[in-house]
Amino acid sequence: MLCAQYNYLLADRFNWYEQNRSPVNACPLVCYLPELRNNPDYYSQKKTLPHLKKTHPWYSEIHSQVLQDVVKRVKVTFDRFLLGDSNGKRSGRPRFKARNRYRTFTYPQMKDGCWRGNLINLPKLGKIKVVLHRPIPDGFKIKTASVTKKADGYYLTLSLEDKTVPEIKPDFNPDKIAGIDMGLKEFFTTSAGVVVNIPQHYRKAQKRLRVLQKRVSRRKKGSNGRLKAVKQLGRQHKKVADKRKDFHFKTANWLLSKYDVVAHEDLNVKGLARTQLAKSVLDAGWSSFLSILTNKAENAGLLVIAVSAHNTTQDCSNCGEKVPKKLFMRWHNCPYCGCSLDRDHNAAINVRNRAEGHPVLKAQRLLSNSRIGCEAYTIPVLRLV
Template identity: 35%
Template sequence: MLNLTYEYKLIPTDAQRETFDHWLDICRKVYNYALRERKDWVNSRKCDINSCSIRQEYIIPADVPRPTFARQCKTLAEAKKSIPELKRPHTHVLQQVLRQLEAAFVAMWERGHGFPRFKKKMRSFVFPQLNLESVKRFDGADWVNLPKIGLVKMHLSRPIPEGFEVKQIRVVKRASGYYAMLTLQCNVDVPQPMLSGHGVGIDLGLNHFLATSDGELIDSPRFFVDGQRKLKLLQRQLKRKQKGSRKSRQLRHQIAKHHEYISNSRKDFHFKTAHHLCDQGQSIFAEDLNLKAMSSGILCKHTLDAGFGQFLNILSHICFKRGTYFTRVDPNGTSQTCPRCQAHTGKKELSERVHKCSECGYETHRDVAAAQVVLQRGYTAVGHIAVNFGEGK
């Protein structure tokens, strides 16, 4: 089963825009109420059996079961009888909000994520079940048919591939407008790409965005750092405005649009770089970095600006789409190993940008040497004969 997600710009009317905003507000209330219900149940089970907290205590009967997704869906159905506002959004939309909360708790239990937080804003809602004719074209325009909303005009920037069916639609609100993320499904099995052709190892860094084992260095554009000056000016103007005024709302919208512009520029750079790497080789190896640790150090702003996690996910997707083999290898000690003789060269300072082996005399750029070690480890991990690098200049 092959799944794809295509994103299209929506062109709603004023009435449809108000409906989207109202549904998002209702989804936020349902999410926060369900989270409060779960949080109260957890807090009521925290105190000792023979004492209570001096400050406050949650008194919930001991026979009350733990709130789960199924129980909260039943509670939501009963609440619709007394709260007419809950009848406005589609039933599946509100159920997906509760499923999103359940997924947040599962991520906390199984993957070590933090406790779910209350939401000030809801930015999207999902229609999980759609018919085969959700996307239509008539009167020279493209439309998407959303349950209980109707036909919404859409800019079909690229056609939907043949053989794919629309299974799910997520409506996302951003500073530049509303977008529809269509989940497409096709009943085919696509084999994973196999190791073949010319291999390329990449080393990610801050001085250069990445270095390849072929000796190519790609500079980091630093999108957020370059756009920080405009953000400071807008935020300084916002500080002088009265909170809640018309001018204050306009400046907040400008700040949000500038953040979106920075994000889109970074993502566009990641996609173009991924395609460029796929043009260079048929097998790509990258470091399996600990991104959480990298983004909490002294260079956290520049690390987050580079967006290594997003780039590796995009690179994996592009490699799969173009039939290029991709895998990640152990990143430990890549800059302390000679790619020619495998000797341990010791720890290098960040200011030392040249790799020079005292054993064999191999000399090259530090990041290029690390990328060559990544390439060798990738070949070794799949049982392939590792490449040997000759004399460098």
């Protein structure tokens, strides 16, 4: 029902857009003159919900705020198509969703006391048992709840608020800095020469996925057997995605436990995913890993810096001279200074060197030096007293 309402509201916006986007002085000679009406926006479409429950009484079974959240999703989707996001980047034309593509609904507000033990009280649905991923801390208030249907069952996502938690301010050691060079032979190489191997979860699961995909293609469309085969294939893909996500989180934790500042190349992953290396790039999941790394660094008060990837592999990390090399050449030998080391290790050092001139690091070093000077001045006074 939510999917049908989403498609209806999106179609209403498209109808207005197609009929009213042409200005009066540029109207073609032969055209359809629609009935004049205001642009459907968030508030005007929300006002149609009471009438919807009168004409379609079964929509009364859905919580009112869940229906209002559908209107909000349509607004966000259409605004990104016309206006773009905060960076001005516009997305493609919104598509109507099939029934199996609309997987999440959200409760924007949750009442106090909705959580009891391992039960959550969702309006219009009642008390539902939840298998906890981790216990909810004391003092935290549940703000929103989202229910998502995935390949292996339903998942509940909660957003929590605790006003007593202070805002984390960056307080890091600018000298504990590392550069990482992302790769496909190894997942990444640090500027200290540490290599993290790439697990290649998708390639290892390809044999099983091939069997399940054949099973889907051989089933008759619309049959229960095909639906069962599709579910098996979806569970296998989710298993691969969960393994990759677990690897990303553990690797990010390890990296941030050793360094306060991590620098990486500003890669165009979307462009690389259109090349012949697409399968390997997407299997590595660079974008997902860098996003996780950045978020965990912010929560820990640490710093992740993206630097230009131009010639990080070609330039010598010791003397700065350009040493051209092709992709199959995995060793860096500089004829100018005699520097000889692994190609990825050389690139990681270049990434670290470029990050050291970052203005945030310079400011932090100045702050650290001022603290040291202040302590050196006050300690003798305290001894005299």
